[in-house]
Amino acid sequence: MSIERISLDSSSITDKDLPFEYQLQEDPYNLTNWLRYYWHKNSIVEKVYILRRACYQLQNSYKLWILYLDHRIELLQGLQPVGPYQYDFRLVNEEFEIALSHLNKMPMLWIKYLEFLIPQPDIRLTIRTFNTSLRTLPLTQHDxxxxxxxxxxxELGGSIGSSIYSRYLIYKPLEIELVLEKYLEFGDHSRSLDLYKLILNDETFISSKDKSPSDFYLECLELLQKLPPNSNSNDDDKIFETFIRQGLNKFPDQFGHLYTELAIYFTNHRSNILKSQIIYEEGLSKCQTIKDFTTIYESYTEFLEKLIKELMIKIEESPDPELDDELDLRLHNFEKLMDNREFLINDIKLKQNSNNVDEWLHRISIISDSDISLKLQTYVKAITTIIPQKSTPGLYKLWLGYSRIYEDNQDLQTARSIFDKATKVQFNSIDELVNIWLEWANLEIRQDDIDTAIRIMEVATKCPNNSKIDINDTTIAVQKRIHKSVKLWSFYLDLIESSGDIDETRKVYEKLFDLKIITPLILINYANFLEDMNHFEESFKIYERGLRIFKFPVAFEIWNIYLVKIMKRKVGIERIRDLFDRVLESCPKDLSKQFYILYSNFENENGLYNKSITILLDAVTKVNDDSKVDVYKNLILKLKETNDIDKLRSVYEDAISIIPIGKNLDILLDFINFETSLSEFIRVRDILKFSLKQKSLQKLWDVWRSFETENGDKDTFKQMLKFKRELNTPIEVDYTQTNIGFVKSSEGPKVSSINASENSNINPDSIDLDI
Known part of the structure; x- marks a missing residue:
C-alpha cells in the first residue's frame, strides 16, 4: 500500500481555485473563506493542503486544527507506524506538536494526540506526552x-505499568486497592509490599471492597511467601518471621494459622526441621483458644508423621544405626505429643479462666494415680491460683481432694492442717464452707473419733454476738453466716443423737428454734425424738410450736402427723375435736379432704356414727371439686354399714348429680349395683338414662345391655335400643325438665322439622333385637 504525499507548494492550485485564492488574499483571516475553499476541494489530499494553510494562518482556531488533524490521521488509517510509513506518522506528530503549542489547554486535542501516539513504537514519546498533558491541563480535566x-x-504492564499506576495513586489516593491489584497483576512485589504496609499501618483505612485488615494481612503474607530468595537467606527469614510476629499481636484471631504458616515456611523454604518444631511447640504453649490449638496441633502431627515416613523410607533404602536412633526420637516425640493432647487442651481452658474449678479437677483426674507428687503440685497450684471470690462453684472439692491424698497416705496431721486452712477461705457460698466442715468431721469419724467430730461441729456452729445476721447477705463473710446453715446443724444433730446425750440433743434442737432456722423436717424429728424418750406431751408441744411458725401448705404434714400421733395416744375426745376444728378452720379447700376423712374415721371409731356421717356431709360442701369424689366414696362406705337405704340413695343421687360423669363413674356403677341388688330395675334404667343424657359412654351402654340381658325382657331391651337411637339422631330434647330424682318428664321428645317427614313413616316399635 502506498500513501499519496501532501504537496506543500502551489502546484495543486487550478484555475477553478483562483476565485478562492483571491478571496483569501483580500481577507486571509476569515474562517468562512477558508472553510468554503475546503468544501470546494474533492480530493482529501487537496483538502488537507487547504486546511494546513488555514491552520498556519489561523493558528488559534481549534476547529480548523481538529479538522486538519483528523484528515491527517485518516490518511494513515490501516497503516503501521513502523517501516516505510514511520516518517509519515512522525510528520503528523509534528503537526500535533505545533497545534498544541497554540492550543495546549484543549483536552480533546491532547487525547487525540495520545490516542494517535499509543500504537506507535516510541513509548518514551508517548509517556512524555502523557506527562506533558497532565502538567499543562488544569487538575479538573485530568480524569x-x-x-x-x-x-x-x-497494555504495557511490567515496571512501566506499575510506574504509571504509582503516579495515579498520587492523583487519587483512595484508589489504593485498584493500584495494589495492578501491582500484583504486573508482578511488582516491591511496590505491592509497600502498599500492603501502608494499608496495614493506617488504622483509619476502610476497604471499598469490604476487606478486613486481616484479609490484607493474609494477602501480604501470601505474597511474602512467593518472593524469590535473596542472596542472604537470613534476611528473608528475619523479615518473614518479624512480619508473622507483628501479625500475632495485631490479629490474635489468626493465631493458629500464623504459627502454622511460620512453621511451614521454615520446613518448605529452609528445610529447617528443628526451627519448625520449636515454632510448633511455642504455638501450642501460647495459644488461647481450642480453635487455634486444633489448627496448630493437627499441622504439627502431620509434620511429625511426614518426618517419620520419610525417615522410614530412608532406613529401608539404606539401613543406618544413626537413622534408627533418629527414628526412635521422632516416634518418642510423636507419642508424647499424642499423650499430652488432653493436658494441652486443659492448659488452654485454664488460660481462658484460671478460676474454673472443674478444669482444675479435670487436670488432676488425668494425672496418673501413681504420680502423687504431680497431683499434689497441681492441687497446690490450683488452690494458690484461684481467687475464691471469682471461682466457679466447687472450690471446696479441691481442698477435699488435697486433704484426701494425705489421709489416704496416713498423714492425718497434714490432712487436718489443710482443713483448718480451708475453713478460713472466703468461699462464694456458705454451702462450700459447710462441706469443708462436714468433711473434716467425717475424717474424724473415719478414725472412729466421734468426740473430736462433735467438737469440730461445735466450732463450726458457734454463733457470733450478732444473732440477726441474714444468711443470704453476701456482703458478710461466709464464716460469720455459717451458723445459720440448716445442713450444718442437721449433721451436728445426727452426731449428738448418735452419742446418746439427751440433754445436749435437746439444747441443739432448741438452738435451732432460737436461730429461727428450724425446718418442718427437723421439727418432726425433734417431736419423734421426744416421743422415743416417752415425753409425749412435750412432743405434742413441739408440734404446737411448729404450727405457730409454719402456715399452710407447709403445715399440712405437721398437722397430719400431729393428729395421727395424738389420736394414737387416746387423749381426751374433746381435745382432739378442738384440734380438728382448728385445722379445718384454717386449712385451704384443696387440702382439707384428708382432715375431714380423718375426723370422720375418728368419730366412727368412737362409736359416733351419725357424727361421722355428718362430718362427711359437711365436707362435701367444703372441699374443692377434685376432692368430692373421695369424700363421697367414704360417705357411701359408711352409709352401707347402716340400714338407712333412703339416706344412702340420696347420697348416691347427689354424687352423680354434682360430680361430672367422667369423674363419678365408679360411684355411678356402684349406685347401679346397689339398686340392682334391691331389684329396683326401673330405678336402674332411670339412672342409666339420666347419666347417658349427660354423656354417652360406651361402658354405660355395655352395663345397660348386660343388665337387660340378665334382668329385662324383649320389650325393655327394645326400649333401650330405641333410647340409644334417639340419642344418636339429631333430636332436640328438652333436658331442662329432667328430674334428678329420675322421674320421667311429662313431655316427649321434640322432633326437629328437618327430620319430621322422615320420622313420620317409622314405627318406633319396629326395632331389630341384637341379643
Whole structure:
C-alpha cells in the first residue's frame, strides 16, 4: 500500500481555485473563506493542503486544527507506524506538536494526540506526552487523560505499568486497592509490599471492597511467601518471621494459622526441621483458644508423621544405626505429643479462666494415680491460683481432694492442717464452707473419733454476738453466716443423737428454734425424738410450736402427723375435736379432704356414727371439686354399714348429680349395683338414662345391655335400643325438665322439622333385637 504525499507548494492550485485564492488574499483571516475553499476541494489530499494553510494562518482556531488533524490521521488509517510509513506518522506528530503549542489547554486535542501516539513504537514519546498533558491541563480535566493513561499502562504492564499506576495513586489516593491489584497483576512485589504496609499501618483505612485488615494481612503474607530468595537467606527469614510476629499481636484471631504458616515456611523454604518444631511447640504453649490449638496441633502431627515416613523410607533404602536412633526420637516425640493432647487442651481452658474449678479437677483426674507428687503440685497450684471470690462453684472439692491424698497416705496431721486452712477461705457460698466442715468431721469419724467430730461441729456452729445476721447477705463473710446453715446443724444433730446425750440433743434442737432456722423436717424429728424418750406431751408441744411458725401448705404434714400421733395416744375426745376444728378452720379447700376423712374415721371409731356421717356431709360442701369424689366414696362406705337405704340413695343421687360423669363413674356403677341388688330395675334404667343424657359412654351402654340381658325382657331391651337411637339422631330434647330424682318428664321428645317427614313413616316399635 502506498500513501499519496501532501504537496506543500502551489502546484495543486487550478484555475477553478483562483476565485478562492483571491478571496483569501483580500481577507486571509476569515474562517468562512477558508472553510468554503475546503468544501470546494474533492480530493482529501487537496483538502488537507487547504486546511494546513488555514491552520498556519489561523493558528488559534481549534476547529480548523481538529479538522486538519483528523484528515491527517485518516490518511494513515490501516497503516503501521513502523517501516516505510514511520516518517509519515512522525510528520503528523509534528503537526500535533505545533497545534498544541497554540492550543495546549484543549483536552480533546491532547487525547487525540495520545490516542494517535499509543500504537506507535516510541513509548518514551508517548509517556512524555502523557506527562506533558497532565502538567499543562488544569487538575479538573485530568480524569480524561488518566483514563487513557491507565489503559496504556494496562497494555504495557511490567515496571512501566506499575510506574504509571504509582503516579495515579498520587492523583487519587483512595484508589489504593485498584493500584495494589495492578501491582500484583504486573508482578511488582516491591511496590505491592509497600502498599500492603501502608494499608496495614493506617488504622483509619476502610476497604471499598469490604476487606478486613486481616484479609490484607493474609494477602501480604501470601505474597511474602512467593518472593524469590535473596542472596542472604537470613534476611528473608528475619523479615518473614518479624512480619508473622507483628501479625500475632495485631490479629490474635489468626493465631493458629500464623504459627502454622511460620512453621511451614521454615520446613518448605529452609528445610529447617528443628526451627519448625520449636515454632510448633511455642504455638501450642501460647495459644488461647481450642480453635487455634486444633489448627496448630493437627499441622504439627502431620509434620511429625511426614518426618517419620520419610525417615522410614530412608532406613529401608539404606539401613543406618544413626537413622534408627533418629527414628526412635521422632516416634518418642510423636507419642508424647499424642499423650499430652488432653493436658494441652486443659492448659488452654485454664488460660481462658484460671478460676474454673472443674478444669482444675479435670487436670488432676488425668494425672496418673501413681504420680502423687504431680497431683499434689497441681492441687497446690490450683488452690494458690484461684481467687475464691471469682471461682466457679466447687472450690471446696479441691481442698477435699488435697486433704484426701494425705489421709489416704496416713498423714492425718497434714490432712487436718489443710482443713483448718480451708475453713478460713472466703468461699462464694456458705454451702462450700459447710462441706469443708462436714468433711473434716467425717475424717474424724473415719478414725472412729466421734468426740473430736462433735467438737469440730461445735466450732463450726458457734454463733457470733450478732444473732440477726441474714444468711443470704453476701456482703458478710461466709464464716460469720455459717451458723445459720440448716445442713450444718442437721449433721451436728445426727452426731449428738448418735452419742446418746439427751440433754445436749435437746439444747441443739432448741438452738435451732432460737436461730429461727428450724425446718418442718427437723421439727418432726425433734417431736419423734421426744416421743422415743416417752415425753409425749412435750412432743405434742413441739408440734404446737411448729404450727405457730409454719402456715399452710407447709403445715399440712405437721398437722397430719400431729393428729395421727395424738389420736394414737387416746387423749381426751374433746381435745382432739378442738384440734380438728382448728385445722379445718384454717386449712385451704384443696387440702382439707384428708382432715375431714380423718375426723370422720375418728368419730366412727368412737362409736359416733351419725357424727361421722355428718362430718362427711359437711365436707362435701367444703372441699374443692377434685376432692368430692373421695369424700363421697367414704360417705357411701359408711352409709352401707347402716340400714338407712333412703339416706344412702340420696347420697348416691347427689354424687352423680354434682360430680361430672367422667369423674363419678365408679360411684355411678356402684349406685347401679346397689339398686340392682334391691331389684329396683326401673330405678336402674332411670339412672342409666339420666347419666347417658349427660354423656354417652360406651361402658354405660355395655352395663345397660348386660343388665337387660340378665334382668329385662324383649320389650325393655327394645326400649333401650330405641333410647340409644334417639340419642344418636339429631333430636332436640328438652333436658331442662329432667328430674334428678329420675322421674320421667311429662313431655316427649321434640322432633326437629328437618327430620319430621322422615320420622313420620317409622314405627318406633319396629326395632331389630341384637341379643
Amino acid at each position: 480524561k487523560i488518566w483514563k487513557l493513561f491507565l489503559e496504556f499502562g494496562d
